[in-house]
Amino acid sequence: MSTPHQTKPTESEMEILQILWEKGDCTVRDVHEILEKSKEAGYTTTLKLMQIMHEKGLVSRDTSSKTHIYRALVNQQKTQQQLVSKMIDNVFNGSAARLVMQALGNHSASKDEIDSIKKYLDELSKK
Amino acid sequence: MSTPHQTKPTESEMEILQILWEKGDCTVRDVHEILEKSKEAGYTTTLKLMQIMHEKGLVSRDTSSKTHIYRALVNQQKTQQQLVSKMIDNVFNGSAARLVMQALGNHSASKDEIDSIKKYLDELSKK
């Protein structure tokens, strides 16, 4: 019995998954309105993407009413893990530590974030 | 004066850049032989990829002898930063901390690695 090999979501698909993970059940319009804030896109483009995601099994779809309701089917943690692992391999030659430092070296991490990571590392060390 | 907008390398291009960053100057055959260890690929496929990378300005090419010599033109740190930033946005909703924890939560990080990250974080905090 083999796991049904989950194919890696594309960038556009990730944008949509983010929204579904946060909001839960969504119509195409729900998703599209959020997407529009950060991106130029036609409605039917978003629709088509979500239909394809359904074909791929990334999302479920409730078609009982005229307006379909979508929901993420793939797990957020698992998907993130999958993508991070790939990046560690493909970009950082297998070293998780180097990825971490690169991610933190940037301005992007705030003092609070750094503290919470420290705490997390302490937890890890204990084991 | 605008920066010459460096387009994000594809996965295959990253595989090749990794090799060039490590080895320095390489012929197509050099690269191909290393690539073959971890991947099925024809020689002309590798050649074509490197030619395209040259067109894109990712690598330089010395054609003074019959066998051309390639070298990475893009900076390793900058490229990694670019890809990590994109992933933080696209996969982790802008939170570097969450990416870091995801990367570390995995089996992958050893005790030594964790310690070196801690040290790094202390340096960061001081500023």
Added chain:
DNA sequence: ATTTGATTACGAAACAATTCGTATATCAAT
């Protein structure tokens, strides 16, 4: 000089991702 082997050049096929126009269906308001 000819052959052999390795190299680059070129083009095209195969595939995947993205975008959107147009057609069709449904429902609610008139």
Added chain:
DNA sequence: ATTGATATACGAATTGTTTCGTAATCAAAT
């Protein structure tokens, strides 16, 4: 019933990536 607004379905164009076959070129060995 008709209209208008909104939804999905479908197909196709566009663009980017990957793959590789074939031809042309060159150099070394015979």
